[in-house]
Structures are given as C-alpha cells and as structure tokens.
Amino acid sequence: MAMTASTGDIPDTIRAKAKPWYKVLYVQVLFAIVLGVIIGWLSPHFATNEWIKALGDGFVKLIKMVIAPIIFCTVVSGIAHIQDARKVGRVGVKALVYFEVVSSFALIIGLVVGNLFPVGHGLAAKPDAAAVAKYVDQASHMKAVDFVLHIIPDSVVGAFAQGDILQVLLFAVLFGFALLTLGERGHRVRDVIDDCAHAVFGVIAIVMKAAPIGAFGAMAFTIGKYGPAALSNLIGLVLLFYATAALFVFVVLGAIAKFVGFNIFKFIGYIKDELLIVLGTSSSESALPQLMEKLERLGCSKSVVGLVVPTGYSFNLDGTNIYMTLATLFIAQALGVELTFTHQLAILLVAMLTSKGASGVTGAGFITLAGTLAAVNPALVPGMAIVFSIDKFMSEVRALTNITGNGVATVFVSWWEGELDHDKLKAALNNRVDPSDVETAVTTG
Template identity: 75%
Template sequence: MAATAAGARRKPIYKQLYVQVLVAIVLGFLLGWLAPEIAESPWIKALGDGFIKLIKMVIAPIIFCTVTSGISHIDSARKVGRVGVKALVYFELVSTLALLIGLGMGNLVQPGVGFNGSADAGAVADYAARAEHQTTVEFFLHIIPDSVVGAFADGDILQVLLFSILFGFSLMVLGERGHTVRALIDDVGHAFFGVIAVVMKAAPVGAFGAMAYTIGRYGPEAIGNLAGLIATFYATAALFIVLVLGLIAWAAGFRIWQLIAYMRDELLIVLGTSSSESALPQLMEKLERLGCSKSVVGLVVPTGYSFNLDGTNIYLTLATLFIAQALGVQLSLYEQLAIIGVAMLTSKGASGVTGAGFVTLAATLAVVRPELVPGMAIVLGIDKFMSECRALTNIIGNAVATIVVSAWEGELDRDALRAGLTRRVDPSDVETAVTTG
C-alpha cells in the first residue's frame, strides 16, 4: 500500500533521479568539450571516482546480508543448490550466445579491415601485466579467501559470495537457535540499503565528474577516430538485447522495453560511471520490489556479476577480431572457436568495474594469439566509450536472468511484476522501499 501511495504521489520531474543524472551527463560532456583543461583536473576526476568508491564500500556487506538472509530463511538446502544450478546453466547458455553474436558480427561487418593500425606495446603494458592468465584450477582456488576479513576488505564478490552461502547454510541448520542472528542480519541489511539511498543522491555529481573527465581526457574526436568499431559494438549489443534478451523476456511473460524503462535510473548511473557495480545494490532492491524472491535475488544477482557478463563477452570476440583485422592477422575457424572457449574462462570474475573488460581482453589475446596483445593500443583510446555499453548490457542481462530464474522457481509475484513494469508504483522511490521493506 505504501508503494502504491508513493506511486500516486509522483515526484516532480526535476526530482526524478534519472532526469538529474541525464542533465549531469550532458553538462559533463559540455565541460569536457569546452574546457578540457578544467575537466582533466584531479578534482573533477575525483567526483566520479569518489561516487563509485562510495557504492563499492557497501557492496560486500550488502551481498553478505542479502545472500545470508535469503538462504537462512529457506527450509531446504536442496532449493539453494537447485537455484544455483539453474542460474549457472542459464548464464552459460546466454553467455555463449553473446560470444557467438559478437563473433558473427565481427566476421560480417569486419570493422578492422583497411584500418591502418600501428600498435604501441608500451601503451598496453600495464593492462597486459594485470592480465596474467589464470588456469582453471587457480581461478577456483581464488574463490576461497585467505581470510574472511580479507575477502570483505578486498571487495572480492566471489569470495564474499562463497562465505555468505556457507554462513547462510549454517544459520539454516541452526533453525530456531539462529533466529536472533537472522533478525540482526535482516536489520543490518535494511540499514545498508538506507546508506545506498543516501549515497544515490550524489549520483548526478558522480556522473558529471566521470563524463567531464572522460571527454576532457580523450576529447570528443576520439569517438570519431574509431567510429566503425564503436558503432558495430553498440549495434551488436542492441541486437543482443532486442533479440536474445527480448525473446527470453517474452517467453518469461514480460517485455524487455518495460524492464529497461523500469531500470532507467540504474542504467543512466551506469552510463555516467561506466561501472555496472555502481547500480548493483539498487538493482537488487528494485528486483525484489518487482516480485522476485529475496533468496533468488541474493543468489542470482551477485553470481551474475561474475558469471553473466553478456556485454563483456560480446566485446571480447568483437575486439579480438577487430585487432586481428587491423593488424592483418588471419584467424582460422579453429582459432575463432578457441576465442569462445578462452573467453568463457577469462570473462569469469571480471566485475563491472571500469576497465575490467580491457584487462580481460588482454588475457584472452595472450592465450589465443599472443602477438595480438600489442594491438590493444589501437582500441585503448576508445575503450572508455565502449565500457559504458559493456556495463549497460551486463546489468540488463543480469536483471533478465533474475526474473527468469525466479519464474522457473515459481517464486515470481506476477502482480508485483505487472505493477512495476506498467509503472503503477514509483520505481524510483528507493527510500519508501527501505523504510517499508
């Protein structure tokens, strides 16, 4: 009732978060274009970096509270395993489709053919150094933290997720004896979402700083230098969202455009910050309000941020083909298929932090064709403009995945879903959700 009443008292347009963020993005672009010397200052850059750090400081505890609470309130451990298996199967199938679509568009459009590319190995030395290839065994061992405190201090989502699952199972086994701890974790979780509600008021400032610095640093002409690759990537991501995610949404009983409209605040924040992590806590809250069960949201969303990166997967195959074409390197069918296999591993654990996709690209190239790694310098200057599309596609893909898995589990409130997507409630009123949740 409270949410419905909030929807009836619609906020004035100037108080809508998405309007404020959109205006901030435009102002940031203008500042970067007209006064780049000001836009490149450390203080302007600090506005965007500071906002992302404010969000990241509460991601680990929010994931812990949400996942632990969701599992501890489940009566059967079998259900947790069932939800996890369904989510992972969904992630792998959709991720494979994203990789195939990126590979297909790269071969069809061939944006790198005829490009007079010269690579500067020094420009990508930092990324290549950070992209040391992890074996499958090392990847799984990395999921286990050296200490619980270290997992939270480093903000490693997979490590925090593992501990949260184990802690949730322990509370489930305790039964009534764990009631006090469960209630405490629920209350702490609501408090952290309250922190997010406060931090989100600074979203326009963060978006302004991030956009101003990006345009001031690289200049608007950087977009035009490699417009073909950027246009191909954005078109491929749009095609994936409309066709693949659109068909999945239709099969699950909702429309992808309505979900995108429902998530407009989060999408504009991601657009301004180039990080899907900046909207993770708010996304989890709004998916619960959309009718997804708390346990499914707590398991699927954090896992999806490491295992369901559709935008990153499209970028990996498309950028690899572009670099090979620009450098005149012919990739055989076997090597192109190898890209898919390698990218399925290297993309895991690449969260929505700005630049993670570029680091993952270095890891992929180092495995498939090491001589292509210096070619990353060709796309280094425009990677910032592509990271926004990666993050947007990733967050939309994870939202669809959560709704689909909730529907598979029979834990999707269809009435709440229709009310949210048809805007009979105000999806931007996070404060109401925090105080009434």
C-alpha cells in the first residue's frame, strides 16, 4: 500500500486493508495503559519491580536510539531539496517568531490562572530540599552563555552519541547547506541520505510494535510507586494544571488551527497514536519520529517538517511554559512568599529563557522550574519539593501539550510559507488511515 504523491487522496487499497480494531496501535496502547494503572493500583509491590520499570525505560531508549539519525536525515534532506538557500533562513525566522508569540501566550495563561485560583494557599506541606538537590544542581549551570556554547558539540560523533538534539540539529543544518554548494555531487549524497531515512523509519516501524509493552511498564511503575493517594494533598494543583493545559490547547491552539483551516479536535484525533505513546512514557521524544512522518502525510512540506519539529522540541514547549508559571505561583503561595506584579513580570521574562533547550524527556520541566525559581527568588527553590511527588503526574500533560503544540506549529509555518497541501490536510483529517504503517508513507520530496 502507498500514498498517492500527486493528490494526497486515500487509495481504496488502504481502506480495504483496514486492520481489525484489536490490531490498531493506539487501541493496544490504550489497553496497555489501563492495564498498567490496574496492576500498579492492585499490586504496587509487583509494579515497582525493576524489570517492570525497565519495560518503559527500555522503550524510551529504543526510540531515543533513532532520534539523532532521524533528525539528521530529515533536516539535511529538507535543506538539500531546497533550491534557494535563503528559504531555510526564512522558514527558521518564521518558526522562531511563532514559537515566541505562542510561548508567551502559554506563560501568560499560566500566570493568570495561578492568580485567579490560588490553590497553594494553606497547603500543609513541608519542603524537603534534599529531595530536589540534583535538579537544583543542574539548574545552577543553566546560564545563557553555557547554553549557547553547549549547542556547539565538542565533536560530531559526540553529538550523535549523546543524542543531543540541538547539537545534531546544528551539524545537520551546516551539512545541508554544504550539500547545496556541491551541485550534482550533493544530489547523490542527498539521495543516499533519503534512503537512510527510509531505513531508519523502517526501524521505527519495528520498534513501535513494542509501544504497548513500554506504555504498560511505565504506567504500572508510576501508579505502583506513587499510588492514587499521591494526589491527595495536591489534587488542586494537578487538576488546575490539567484544565489550564486543556484551555491552551482547545482555545489558543484551536484558534490557530481554525485560522489555518482545520479543526483542532480532528488534528488531535489524527495524532492520537503519538499522544497515547506520550501518555504512557511521559516523554514527547518517544513520538517525535512518527509525528514528523505523519505531518508530512498531513500535507506539510518535507523541508518545513525537517526544520520546525526538531527546533520546536527545544524552543516551543508550551506545556512546560504553562507548568513553570503555574508551579512558581503555587510554590510561592504554599510558602507564603508574596509575589508582586514586578516579580511576576520577572517570572515571565526568566521563564522565556529557561524554557529554551528543555527537551521532551521526563524531568526536564522540573529542571527548568529550578532555574526559574533560582533566578526569580532563591527562597522559592526549597519549595520545589512540594510538587516533587506529583511531578510525574504533571509531566504527562506537559509532554502531551508540547507535542500537540509542535504539531500545530508545523502546520502553521507550512501554511505561512505557502507549502501546505490543503487537499492532503482534509483527506488525512477526514479519513481513517492506519498511522502505524510508518514505512509506507515516507516520501522523498
């Protein structure tokens, strides 16, 4: 089966070969998540076994294993396929403008909701600074100059070995521009890279078959370790964060989607596989390769997808932004620290910087929170322990919001650049296509 390159319509062969419901990936992942919750609740001793935890950790590692080569291949190919080198810079500027505007909305919404619903007041919790010492230590090194220098890898091999997205992205951009100057020889190298991308997507298609196992292990361990009672004294913050994230997705991102010409609910339905994988693993990186492939299938140009999605994973973390402002206000309220308008404006500006470079890995939002608190008011840093126990439950929503925001951003920039195939967009959002068939829908541009 294959997608038709010219019209973007869904061939009859795909409709005819629709899988039974129990073989569809998102159904399997959903059942695995529910089973993980049940096992974690009824048998916490079994669920916290190191081998159960290894199921979730192992799946995330399998995905992270291919993220660096996927980003390299897609970015290089995207740039090399562009005849005008100025277009790369134009797309990059448009993406960064979008990221800053939408990220500001996310930060402001977090501040507004945190002030309207001060759920931290009167919280009977004692901070334990030792519990968050490692995060505070990492945050202490988050200086602007260090962040900029860290983007430059000590070696290309090291960037791939460590899986550092920004470092790989930098080298890929430089390599792609280099291919533009090689003429016909560059085209031959580009074709090889395109073929490598097909092979890596084939690896992803194999790895994704283990997604239900990974989701089960991650969710069972989480519930088994923290238990339903973990939310008892902080249920207000959790629900408030969930509601704020939903408000941002359906109102802010929904308005952007409507402006471009698609429905946010249909878009969420289209990427439901990726959202469920993120829900089970608490890592938006676990769905990055599949998201890039599906956005191309949605009608976004290959070059825009290759540039916007990897960049967005470091510069467009809407869920993390909401979490940082909301959690900062919550901690200040819980500790009885008064934050004036000037302080809150400082939170907005500092969070705009500290959120950059945070990846989709679990715990990154907590590290950026430490950096924000330390910069705004060091007296707030020990209060991180108050939200430490429930950070796992909030990280899922951070990751879900991040991946949805990056998906919408890619569609918007493609539309802004005039390279969004509206026929493909409508066909993909209005037809059922098995999204687990990754290897059949990758195109070479």
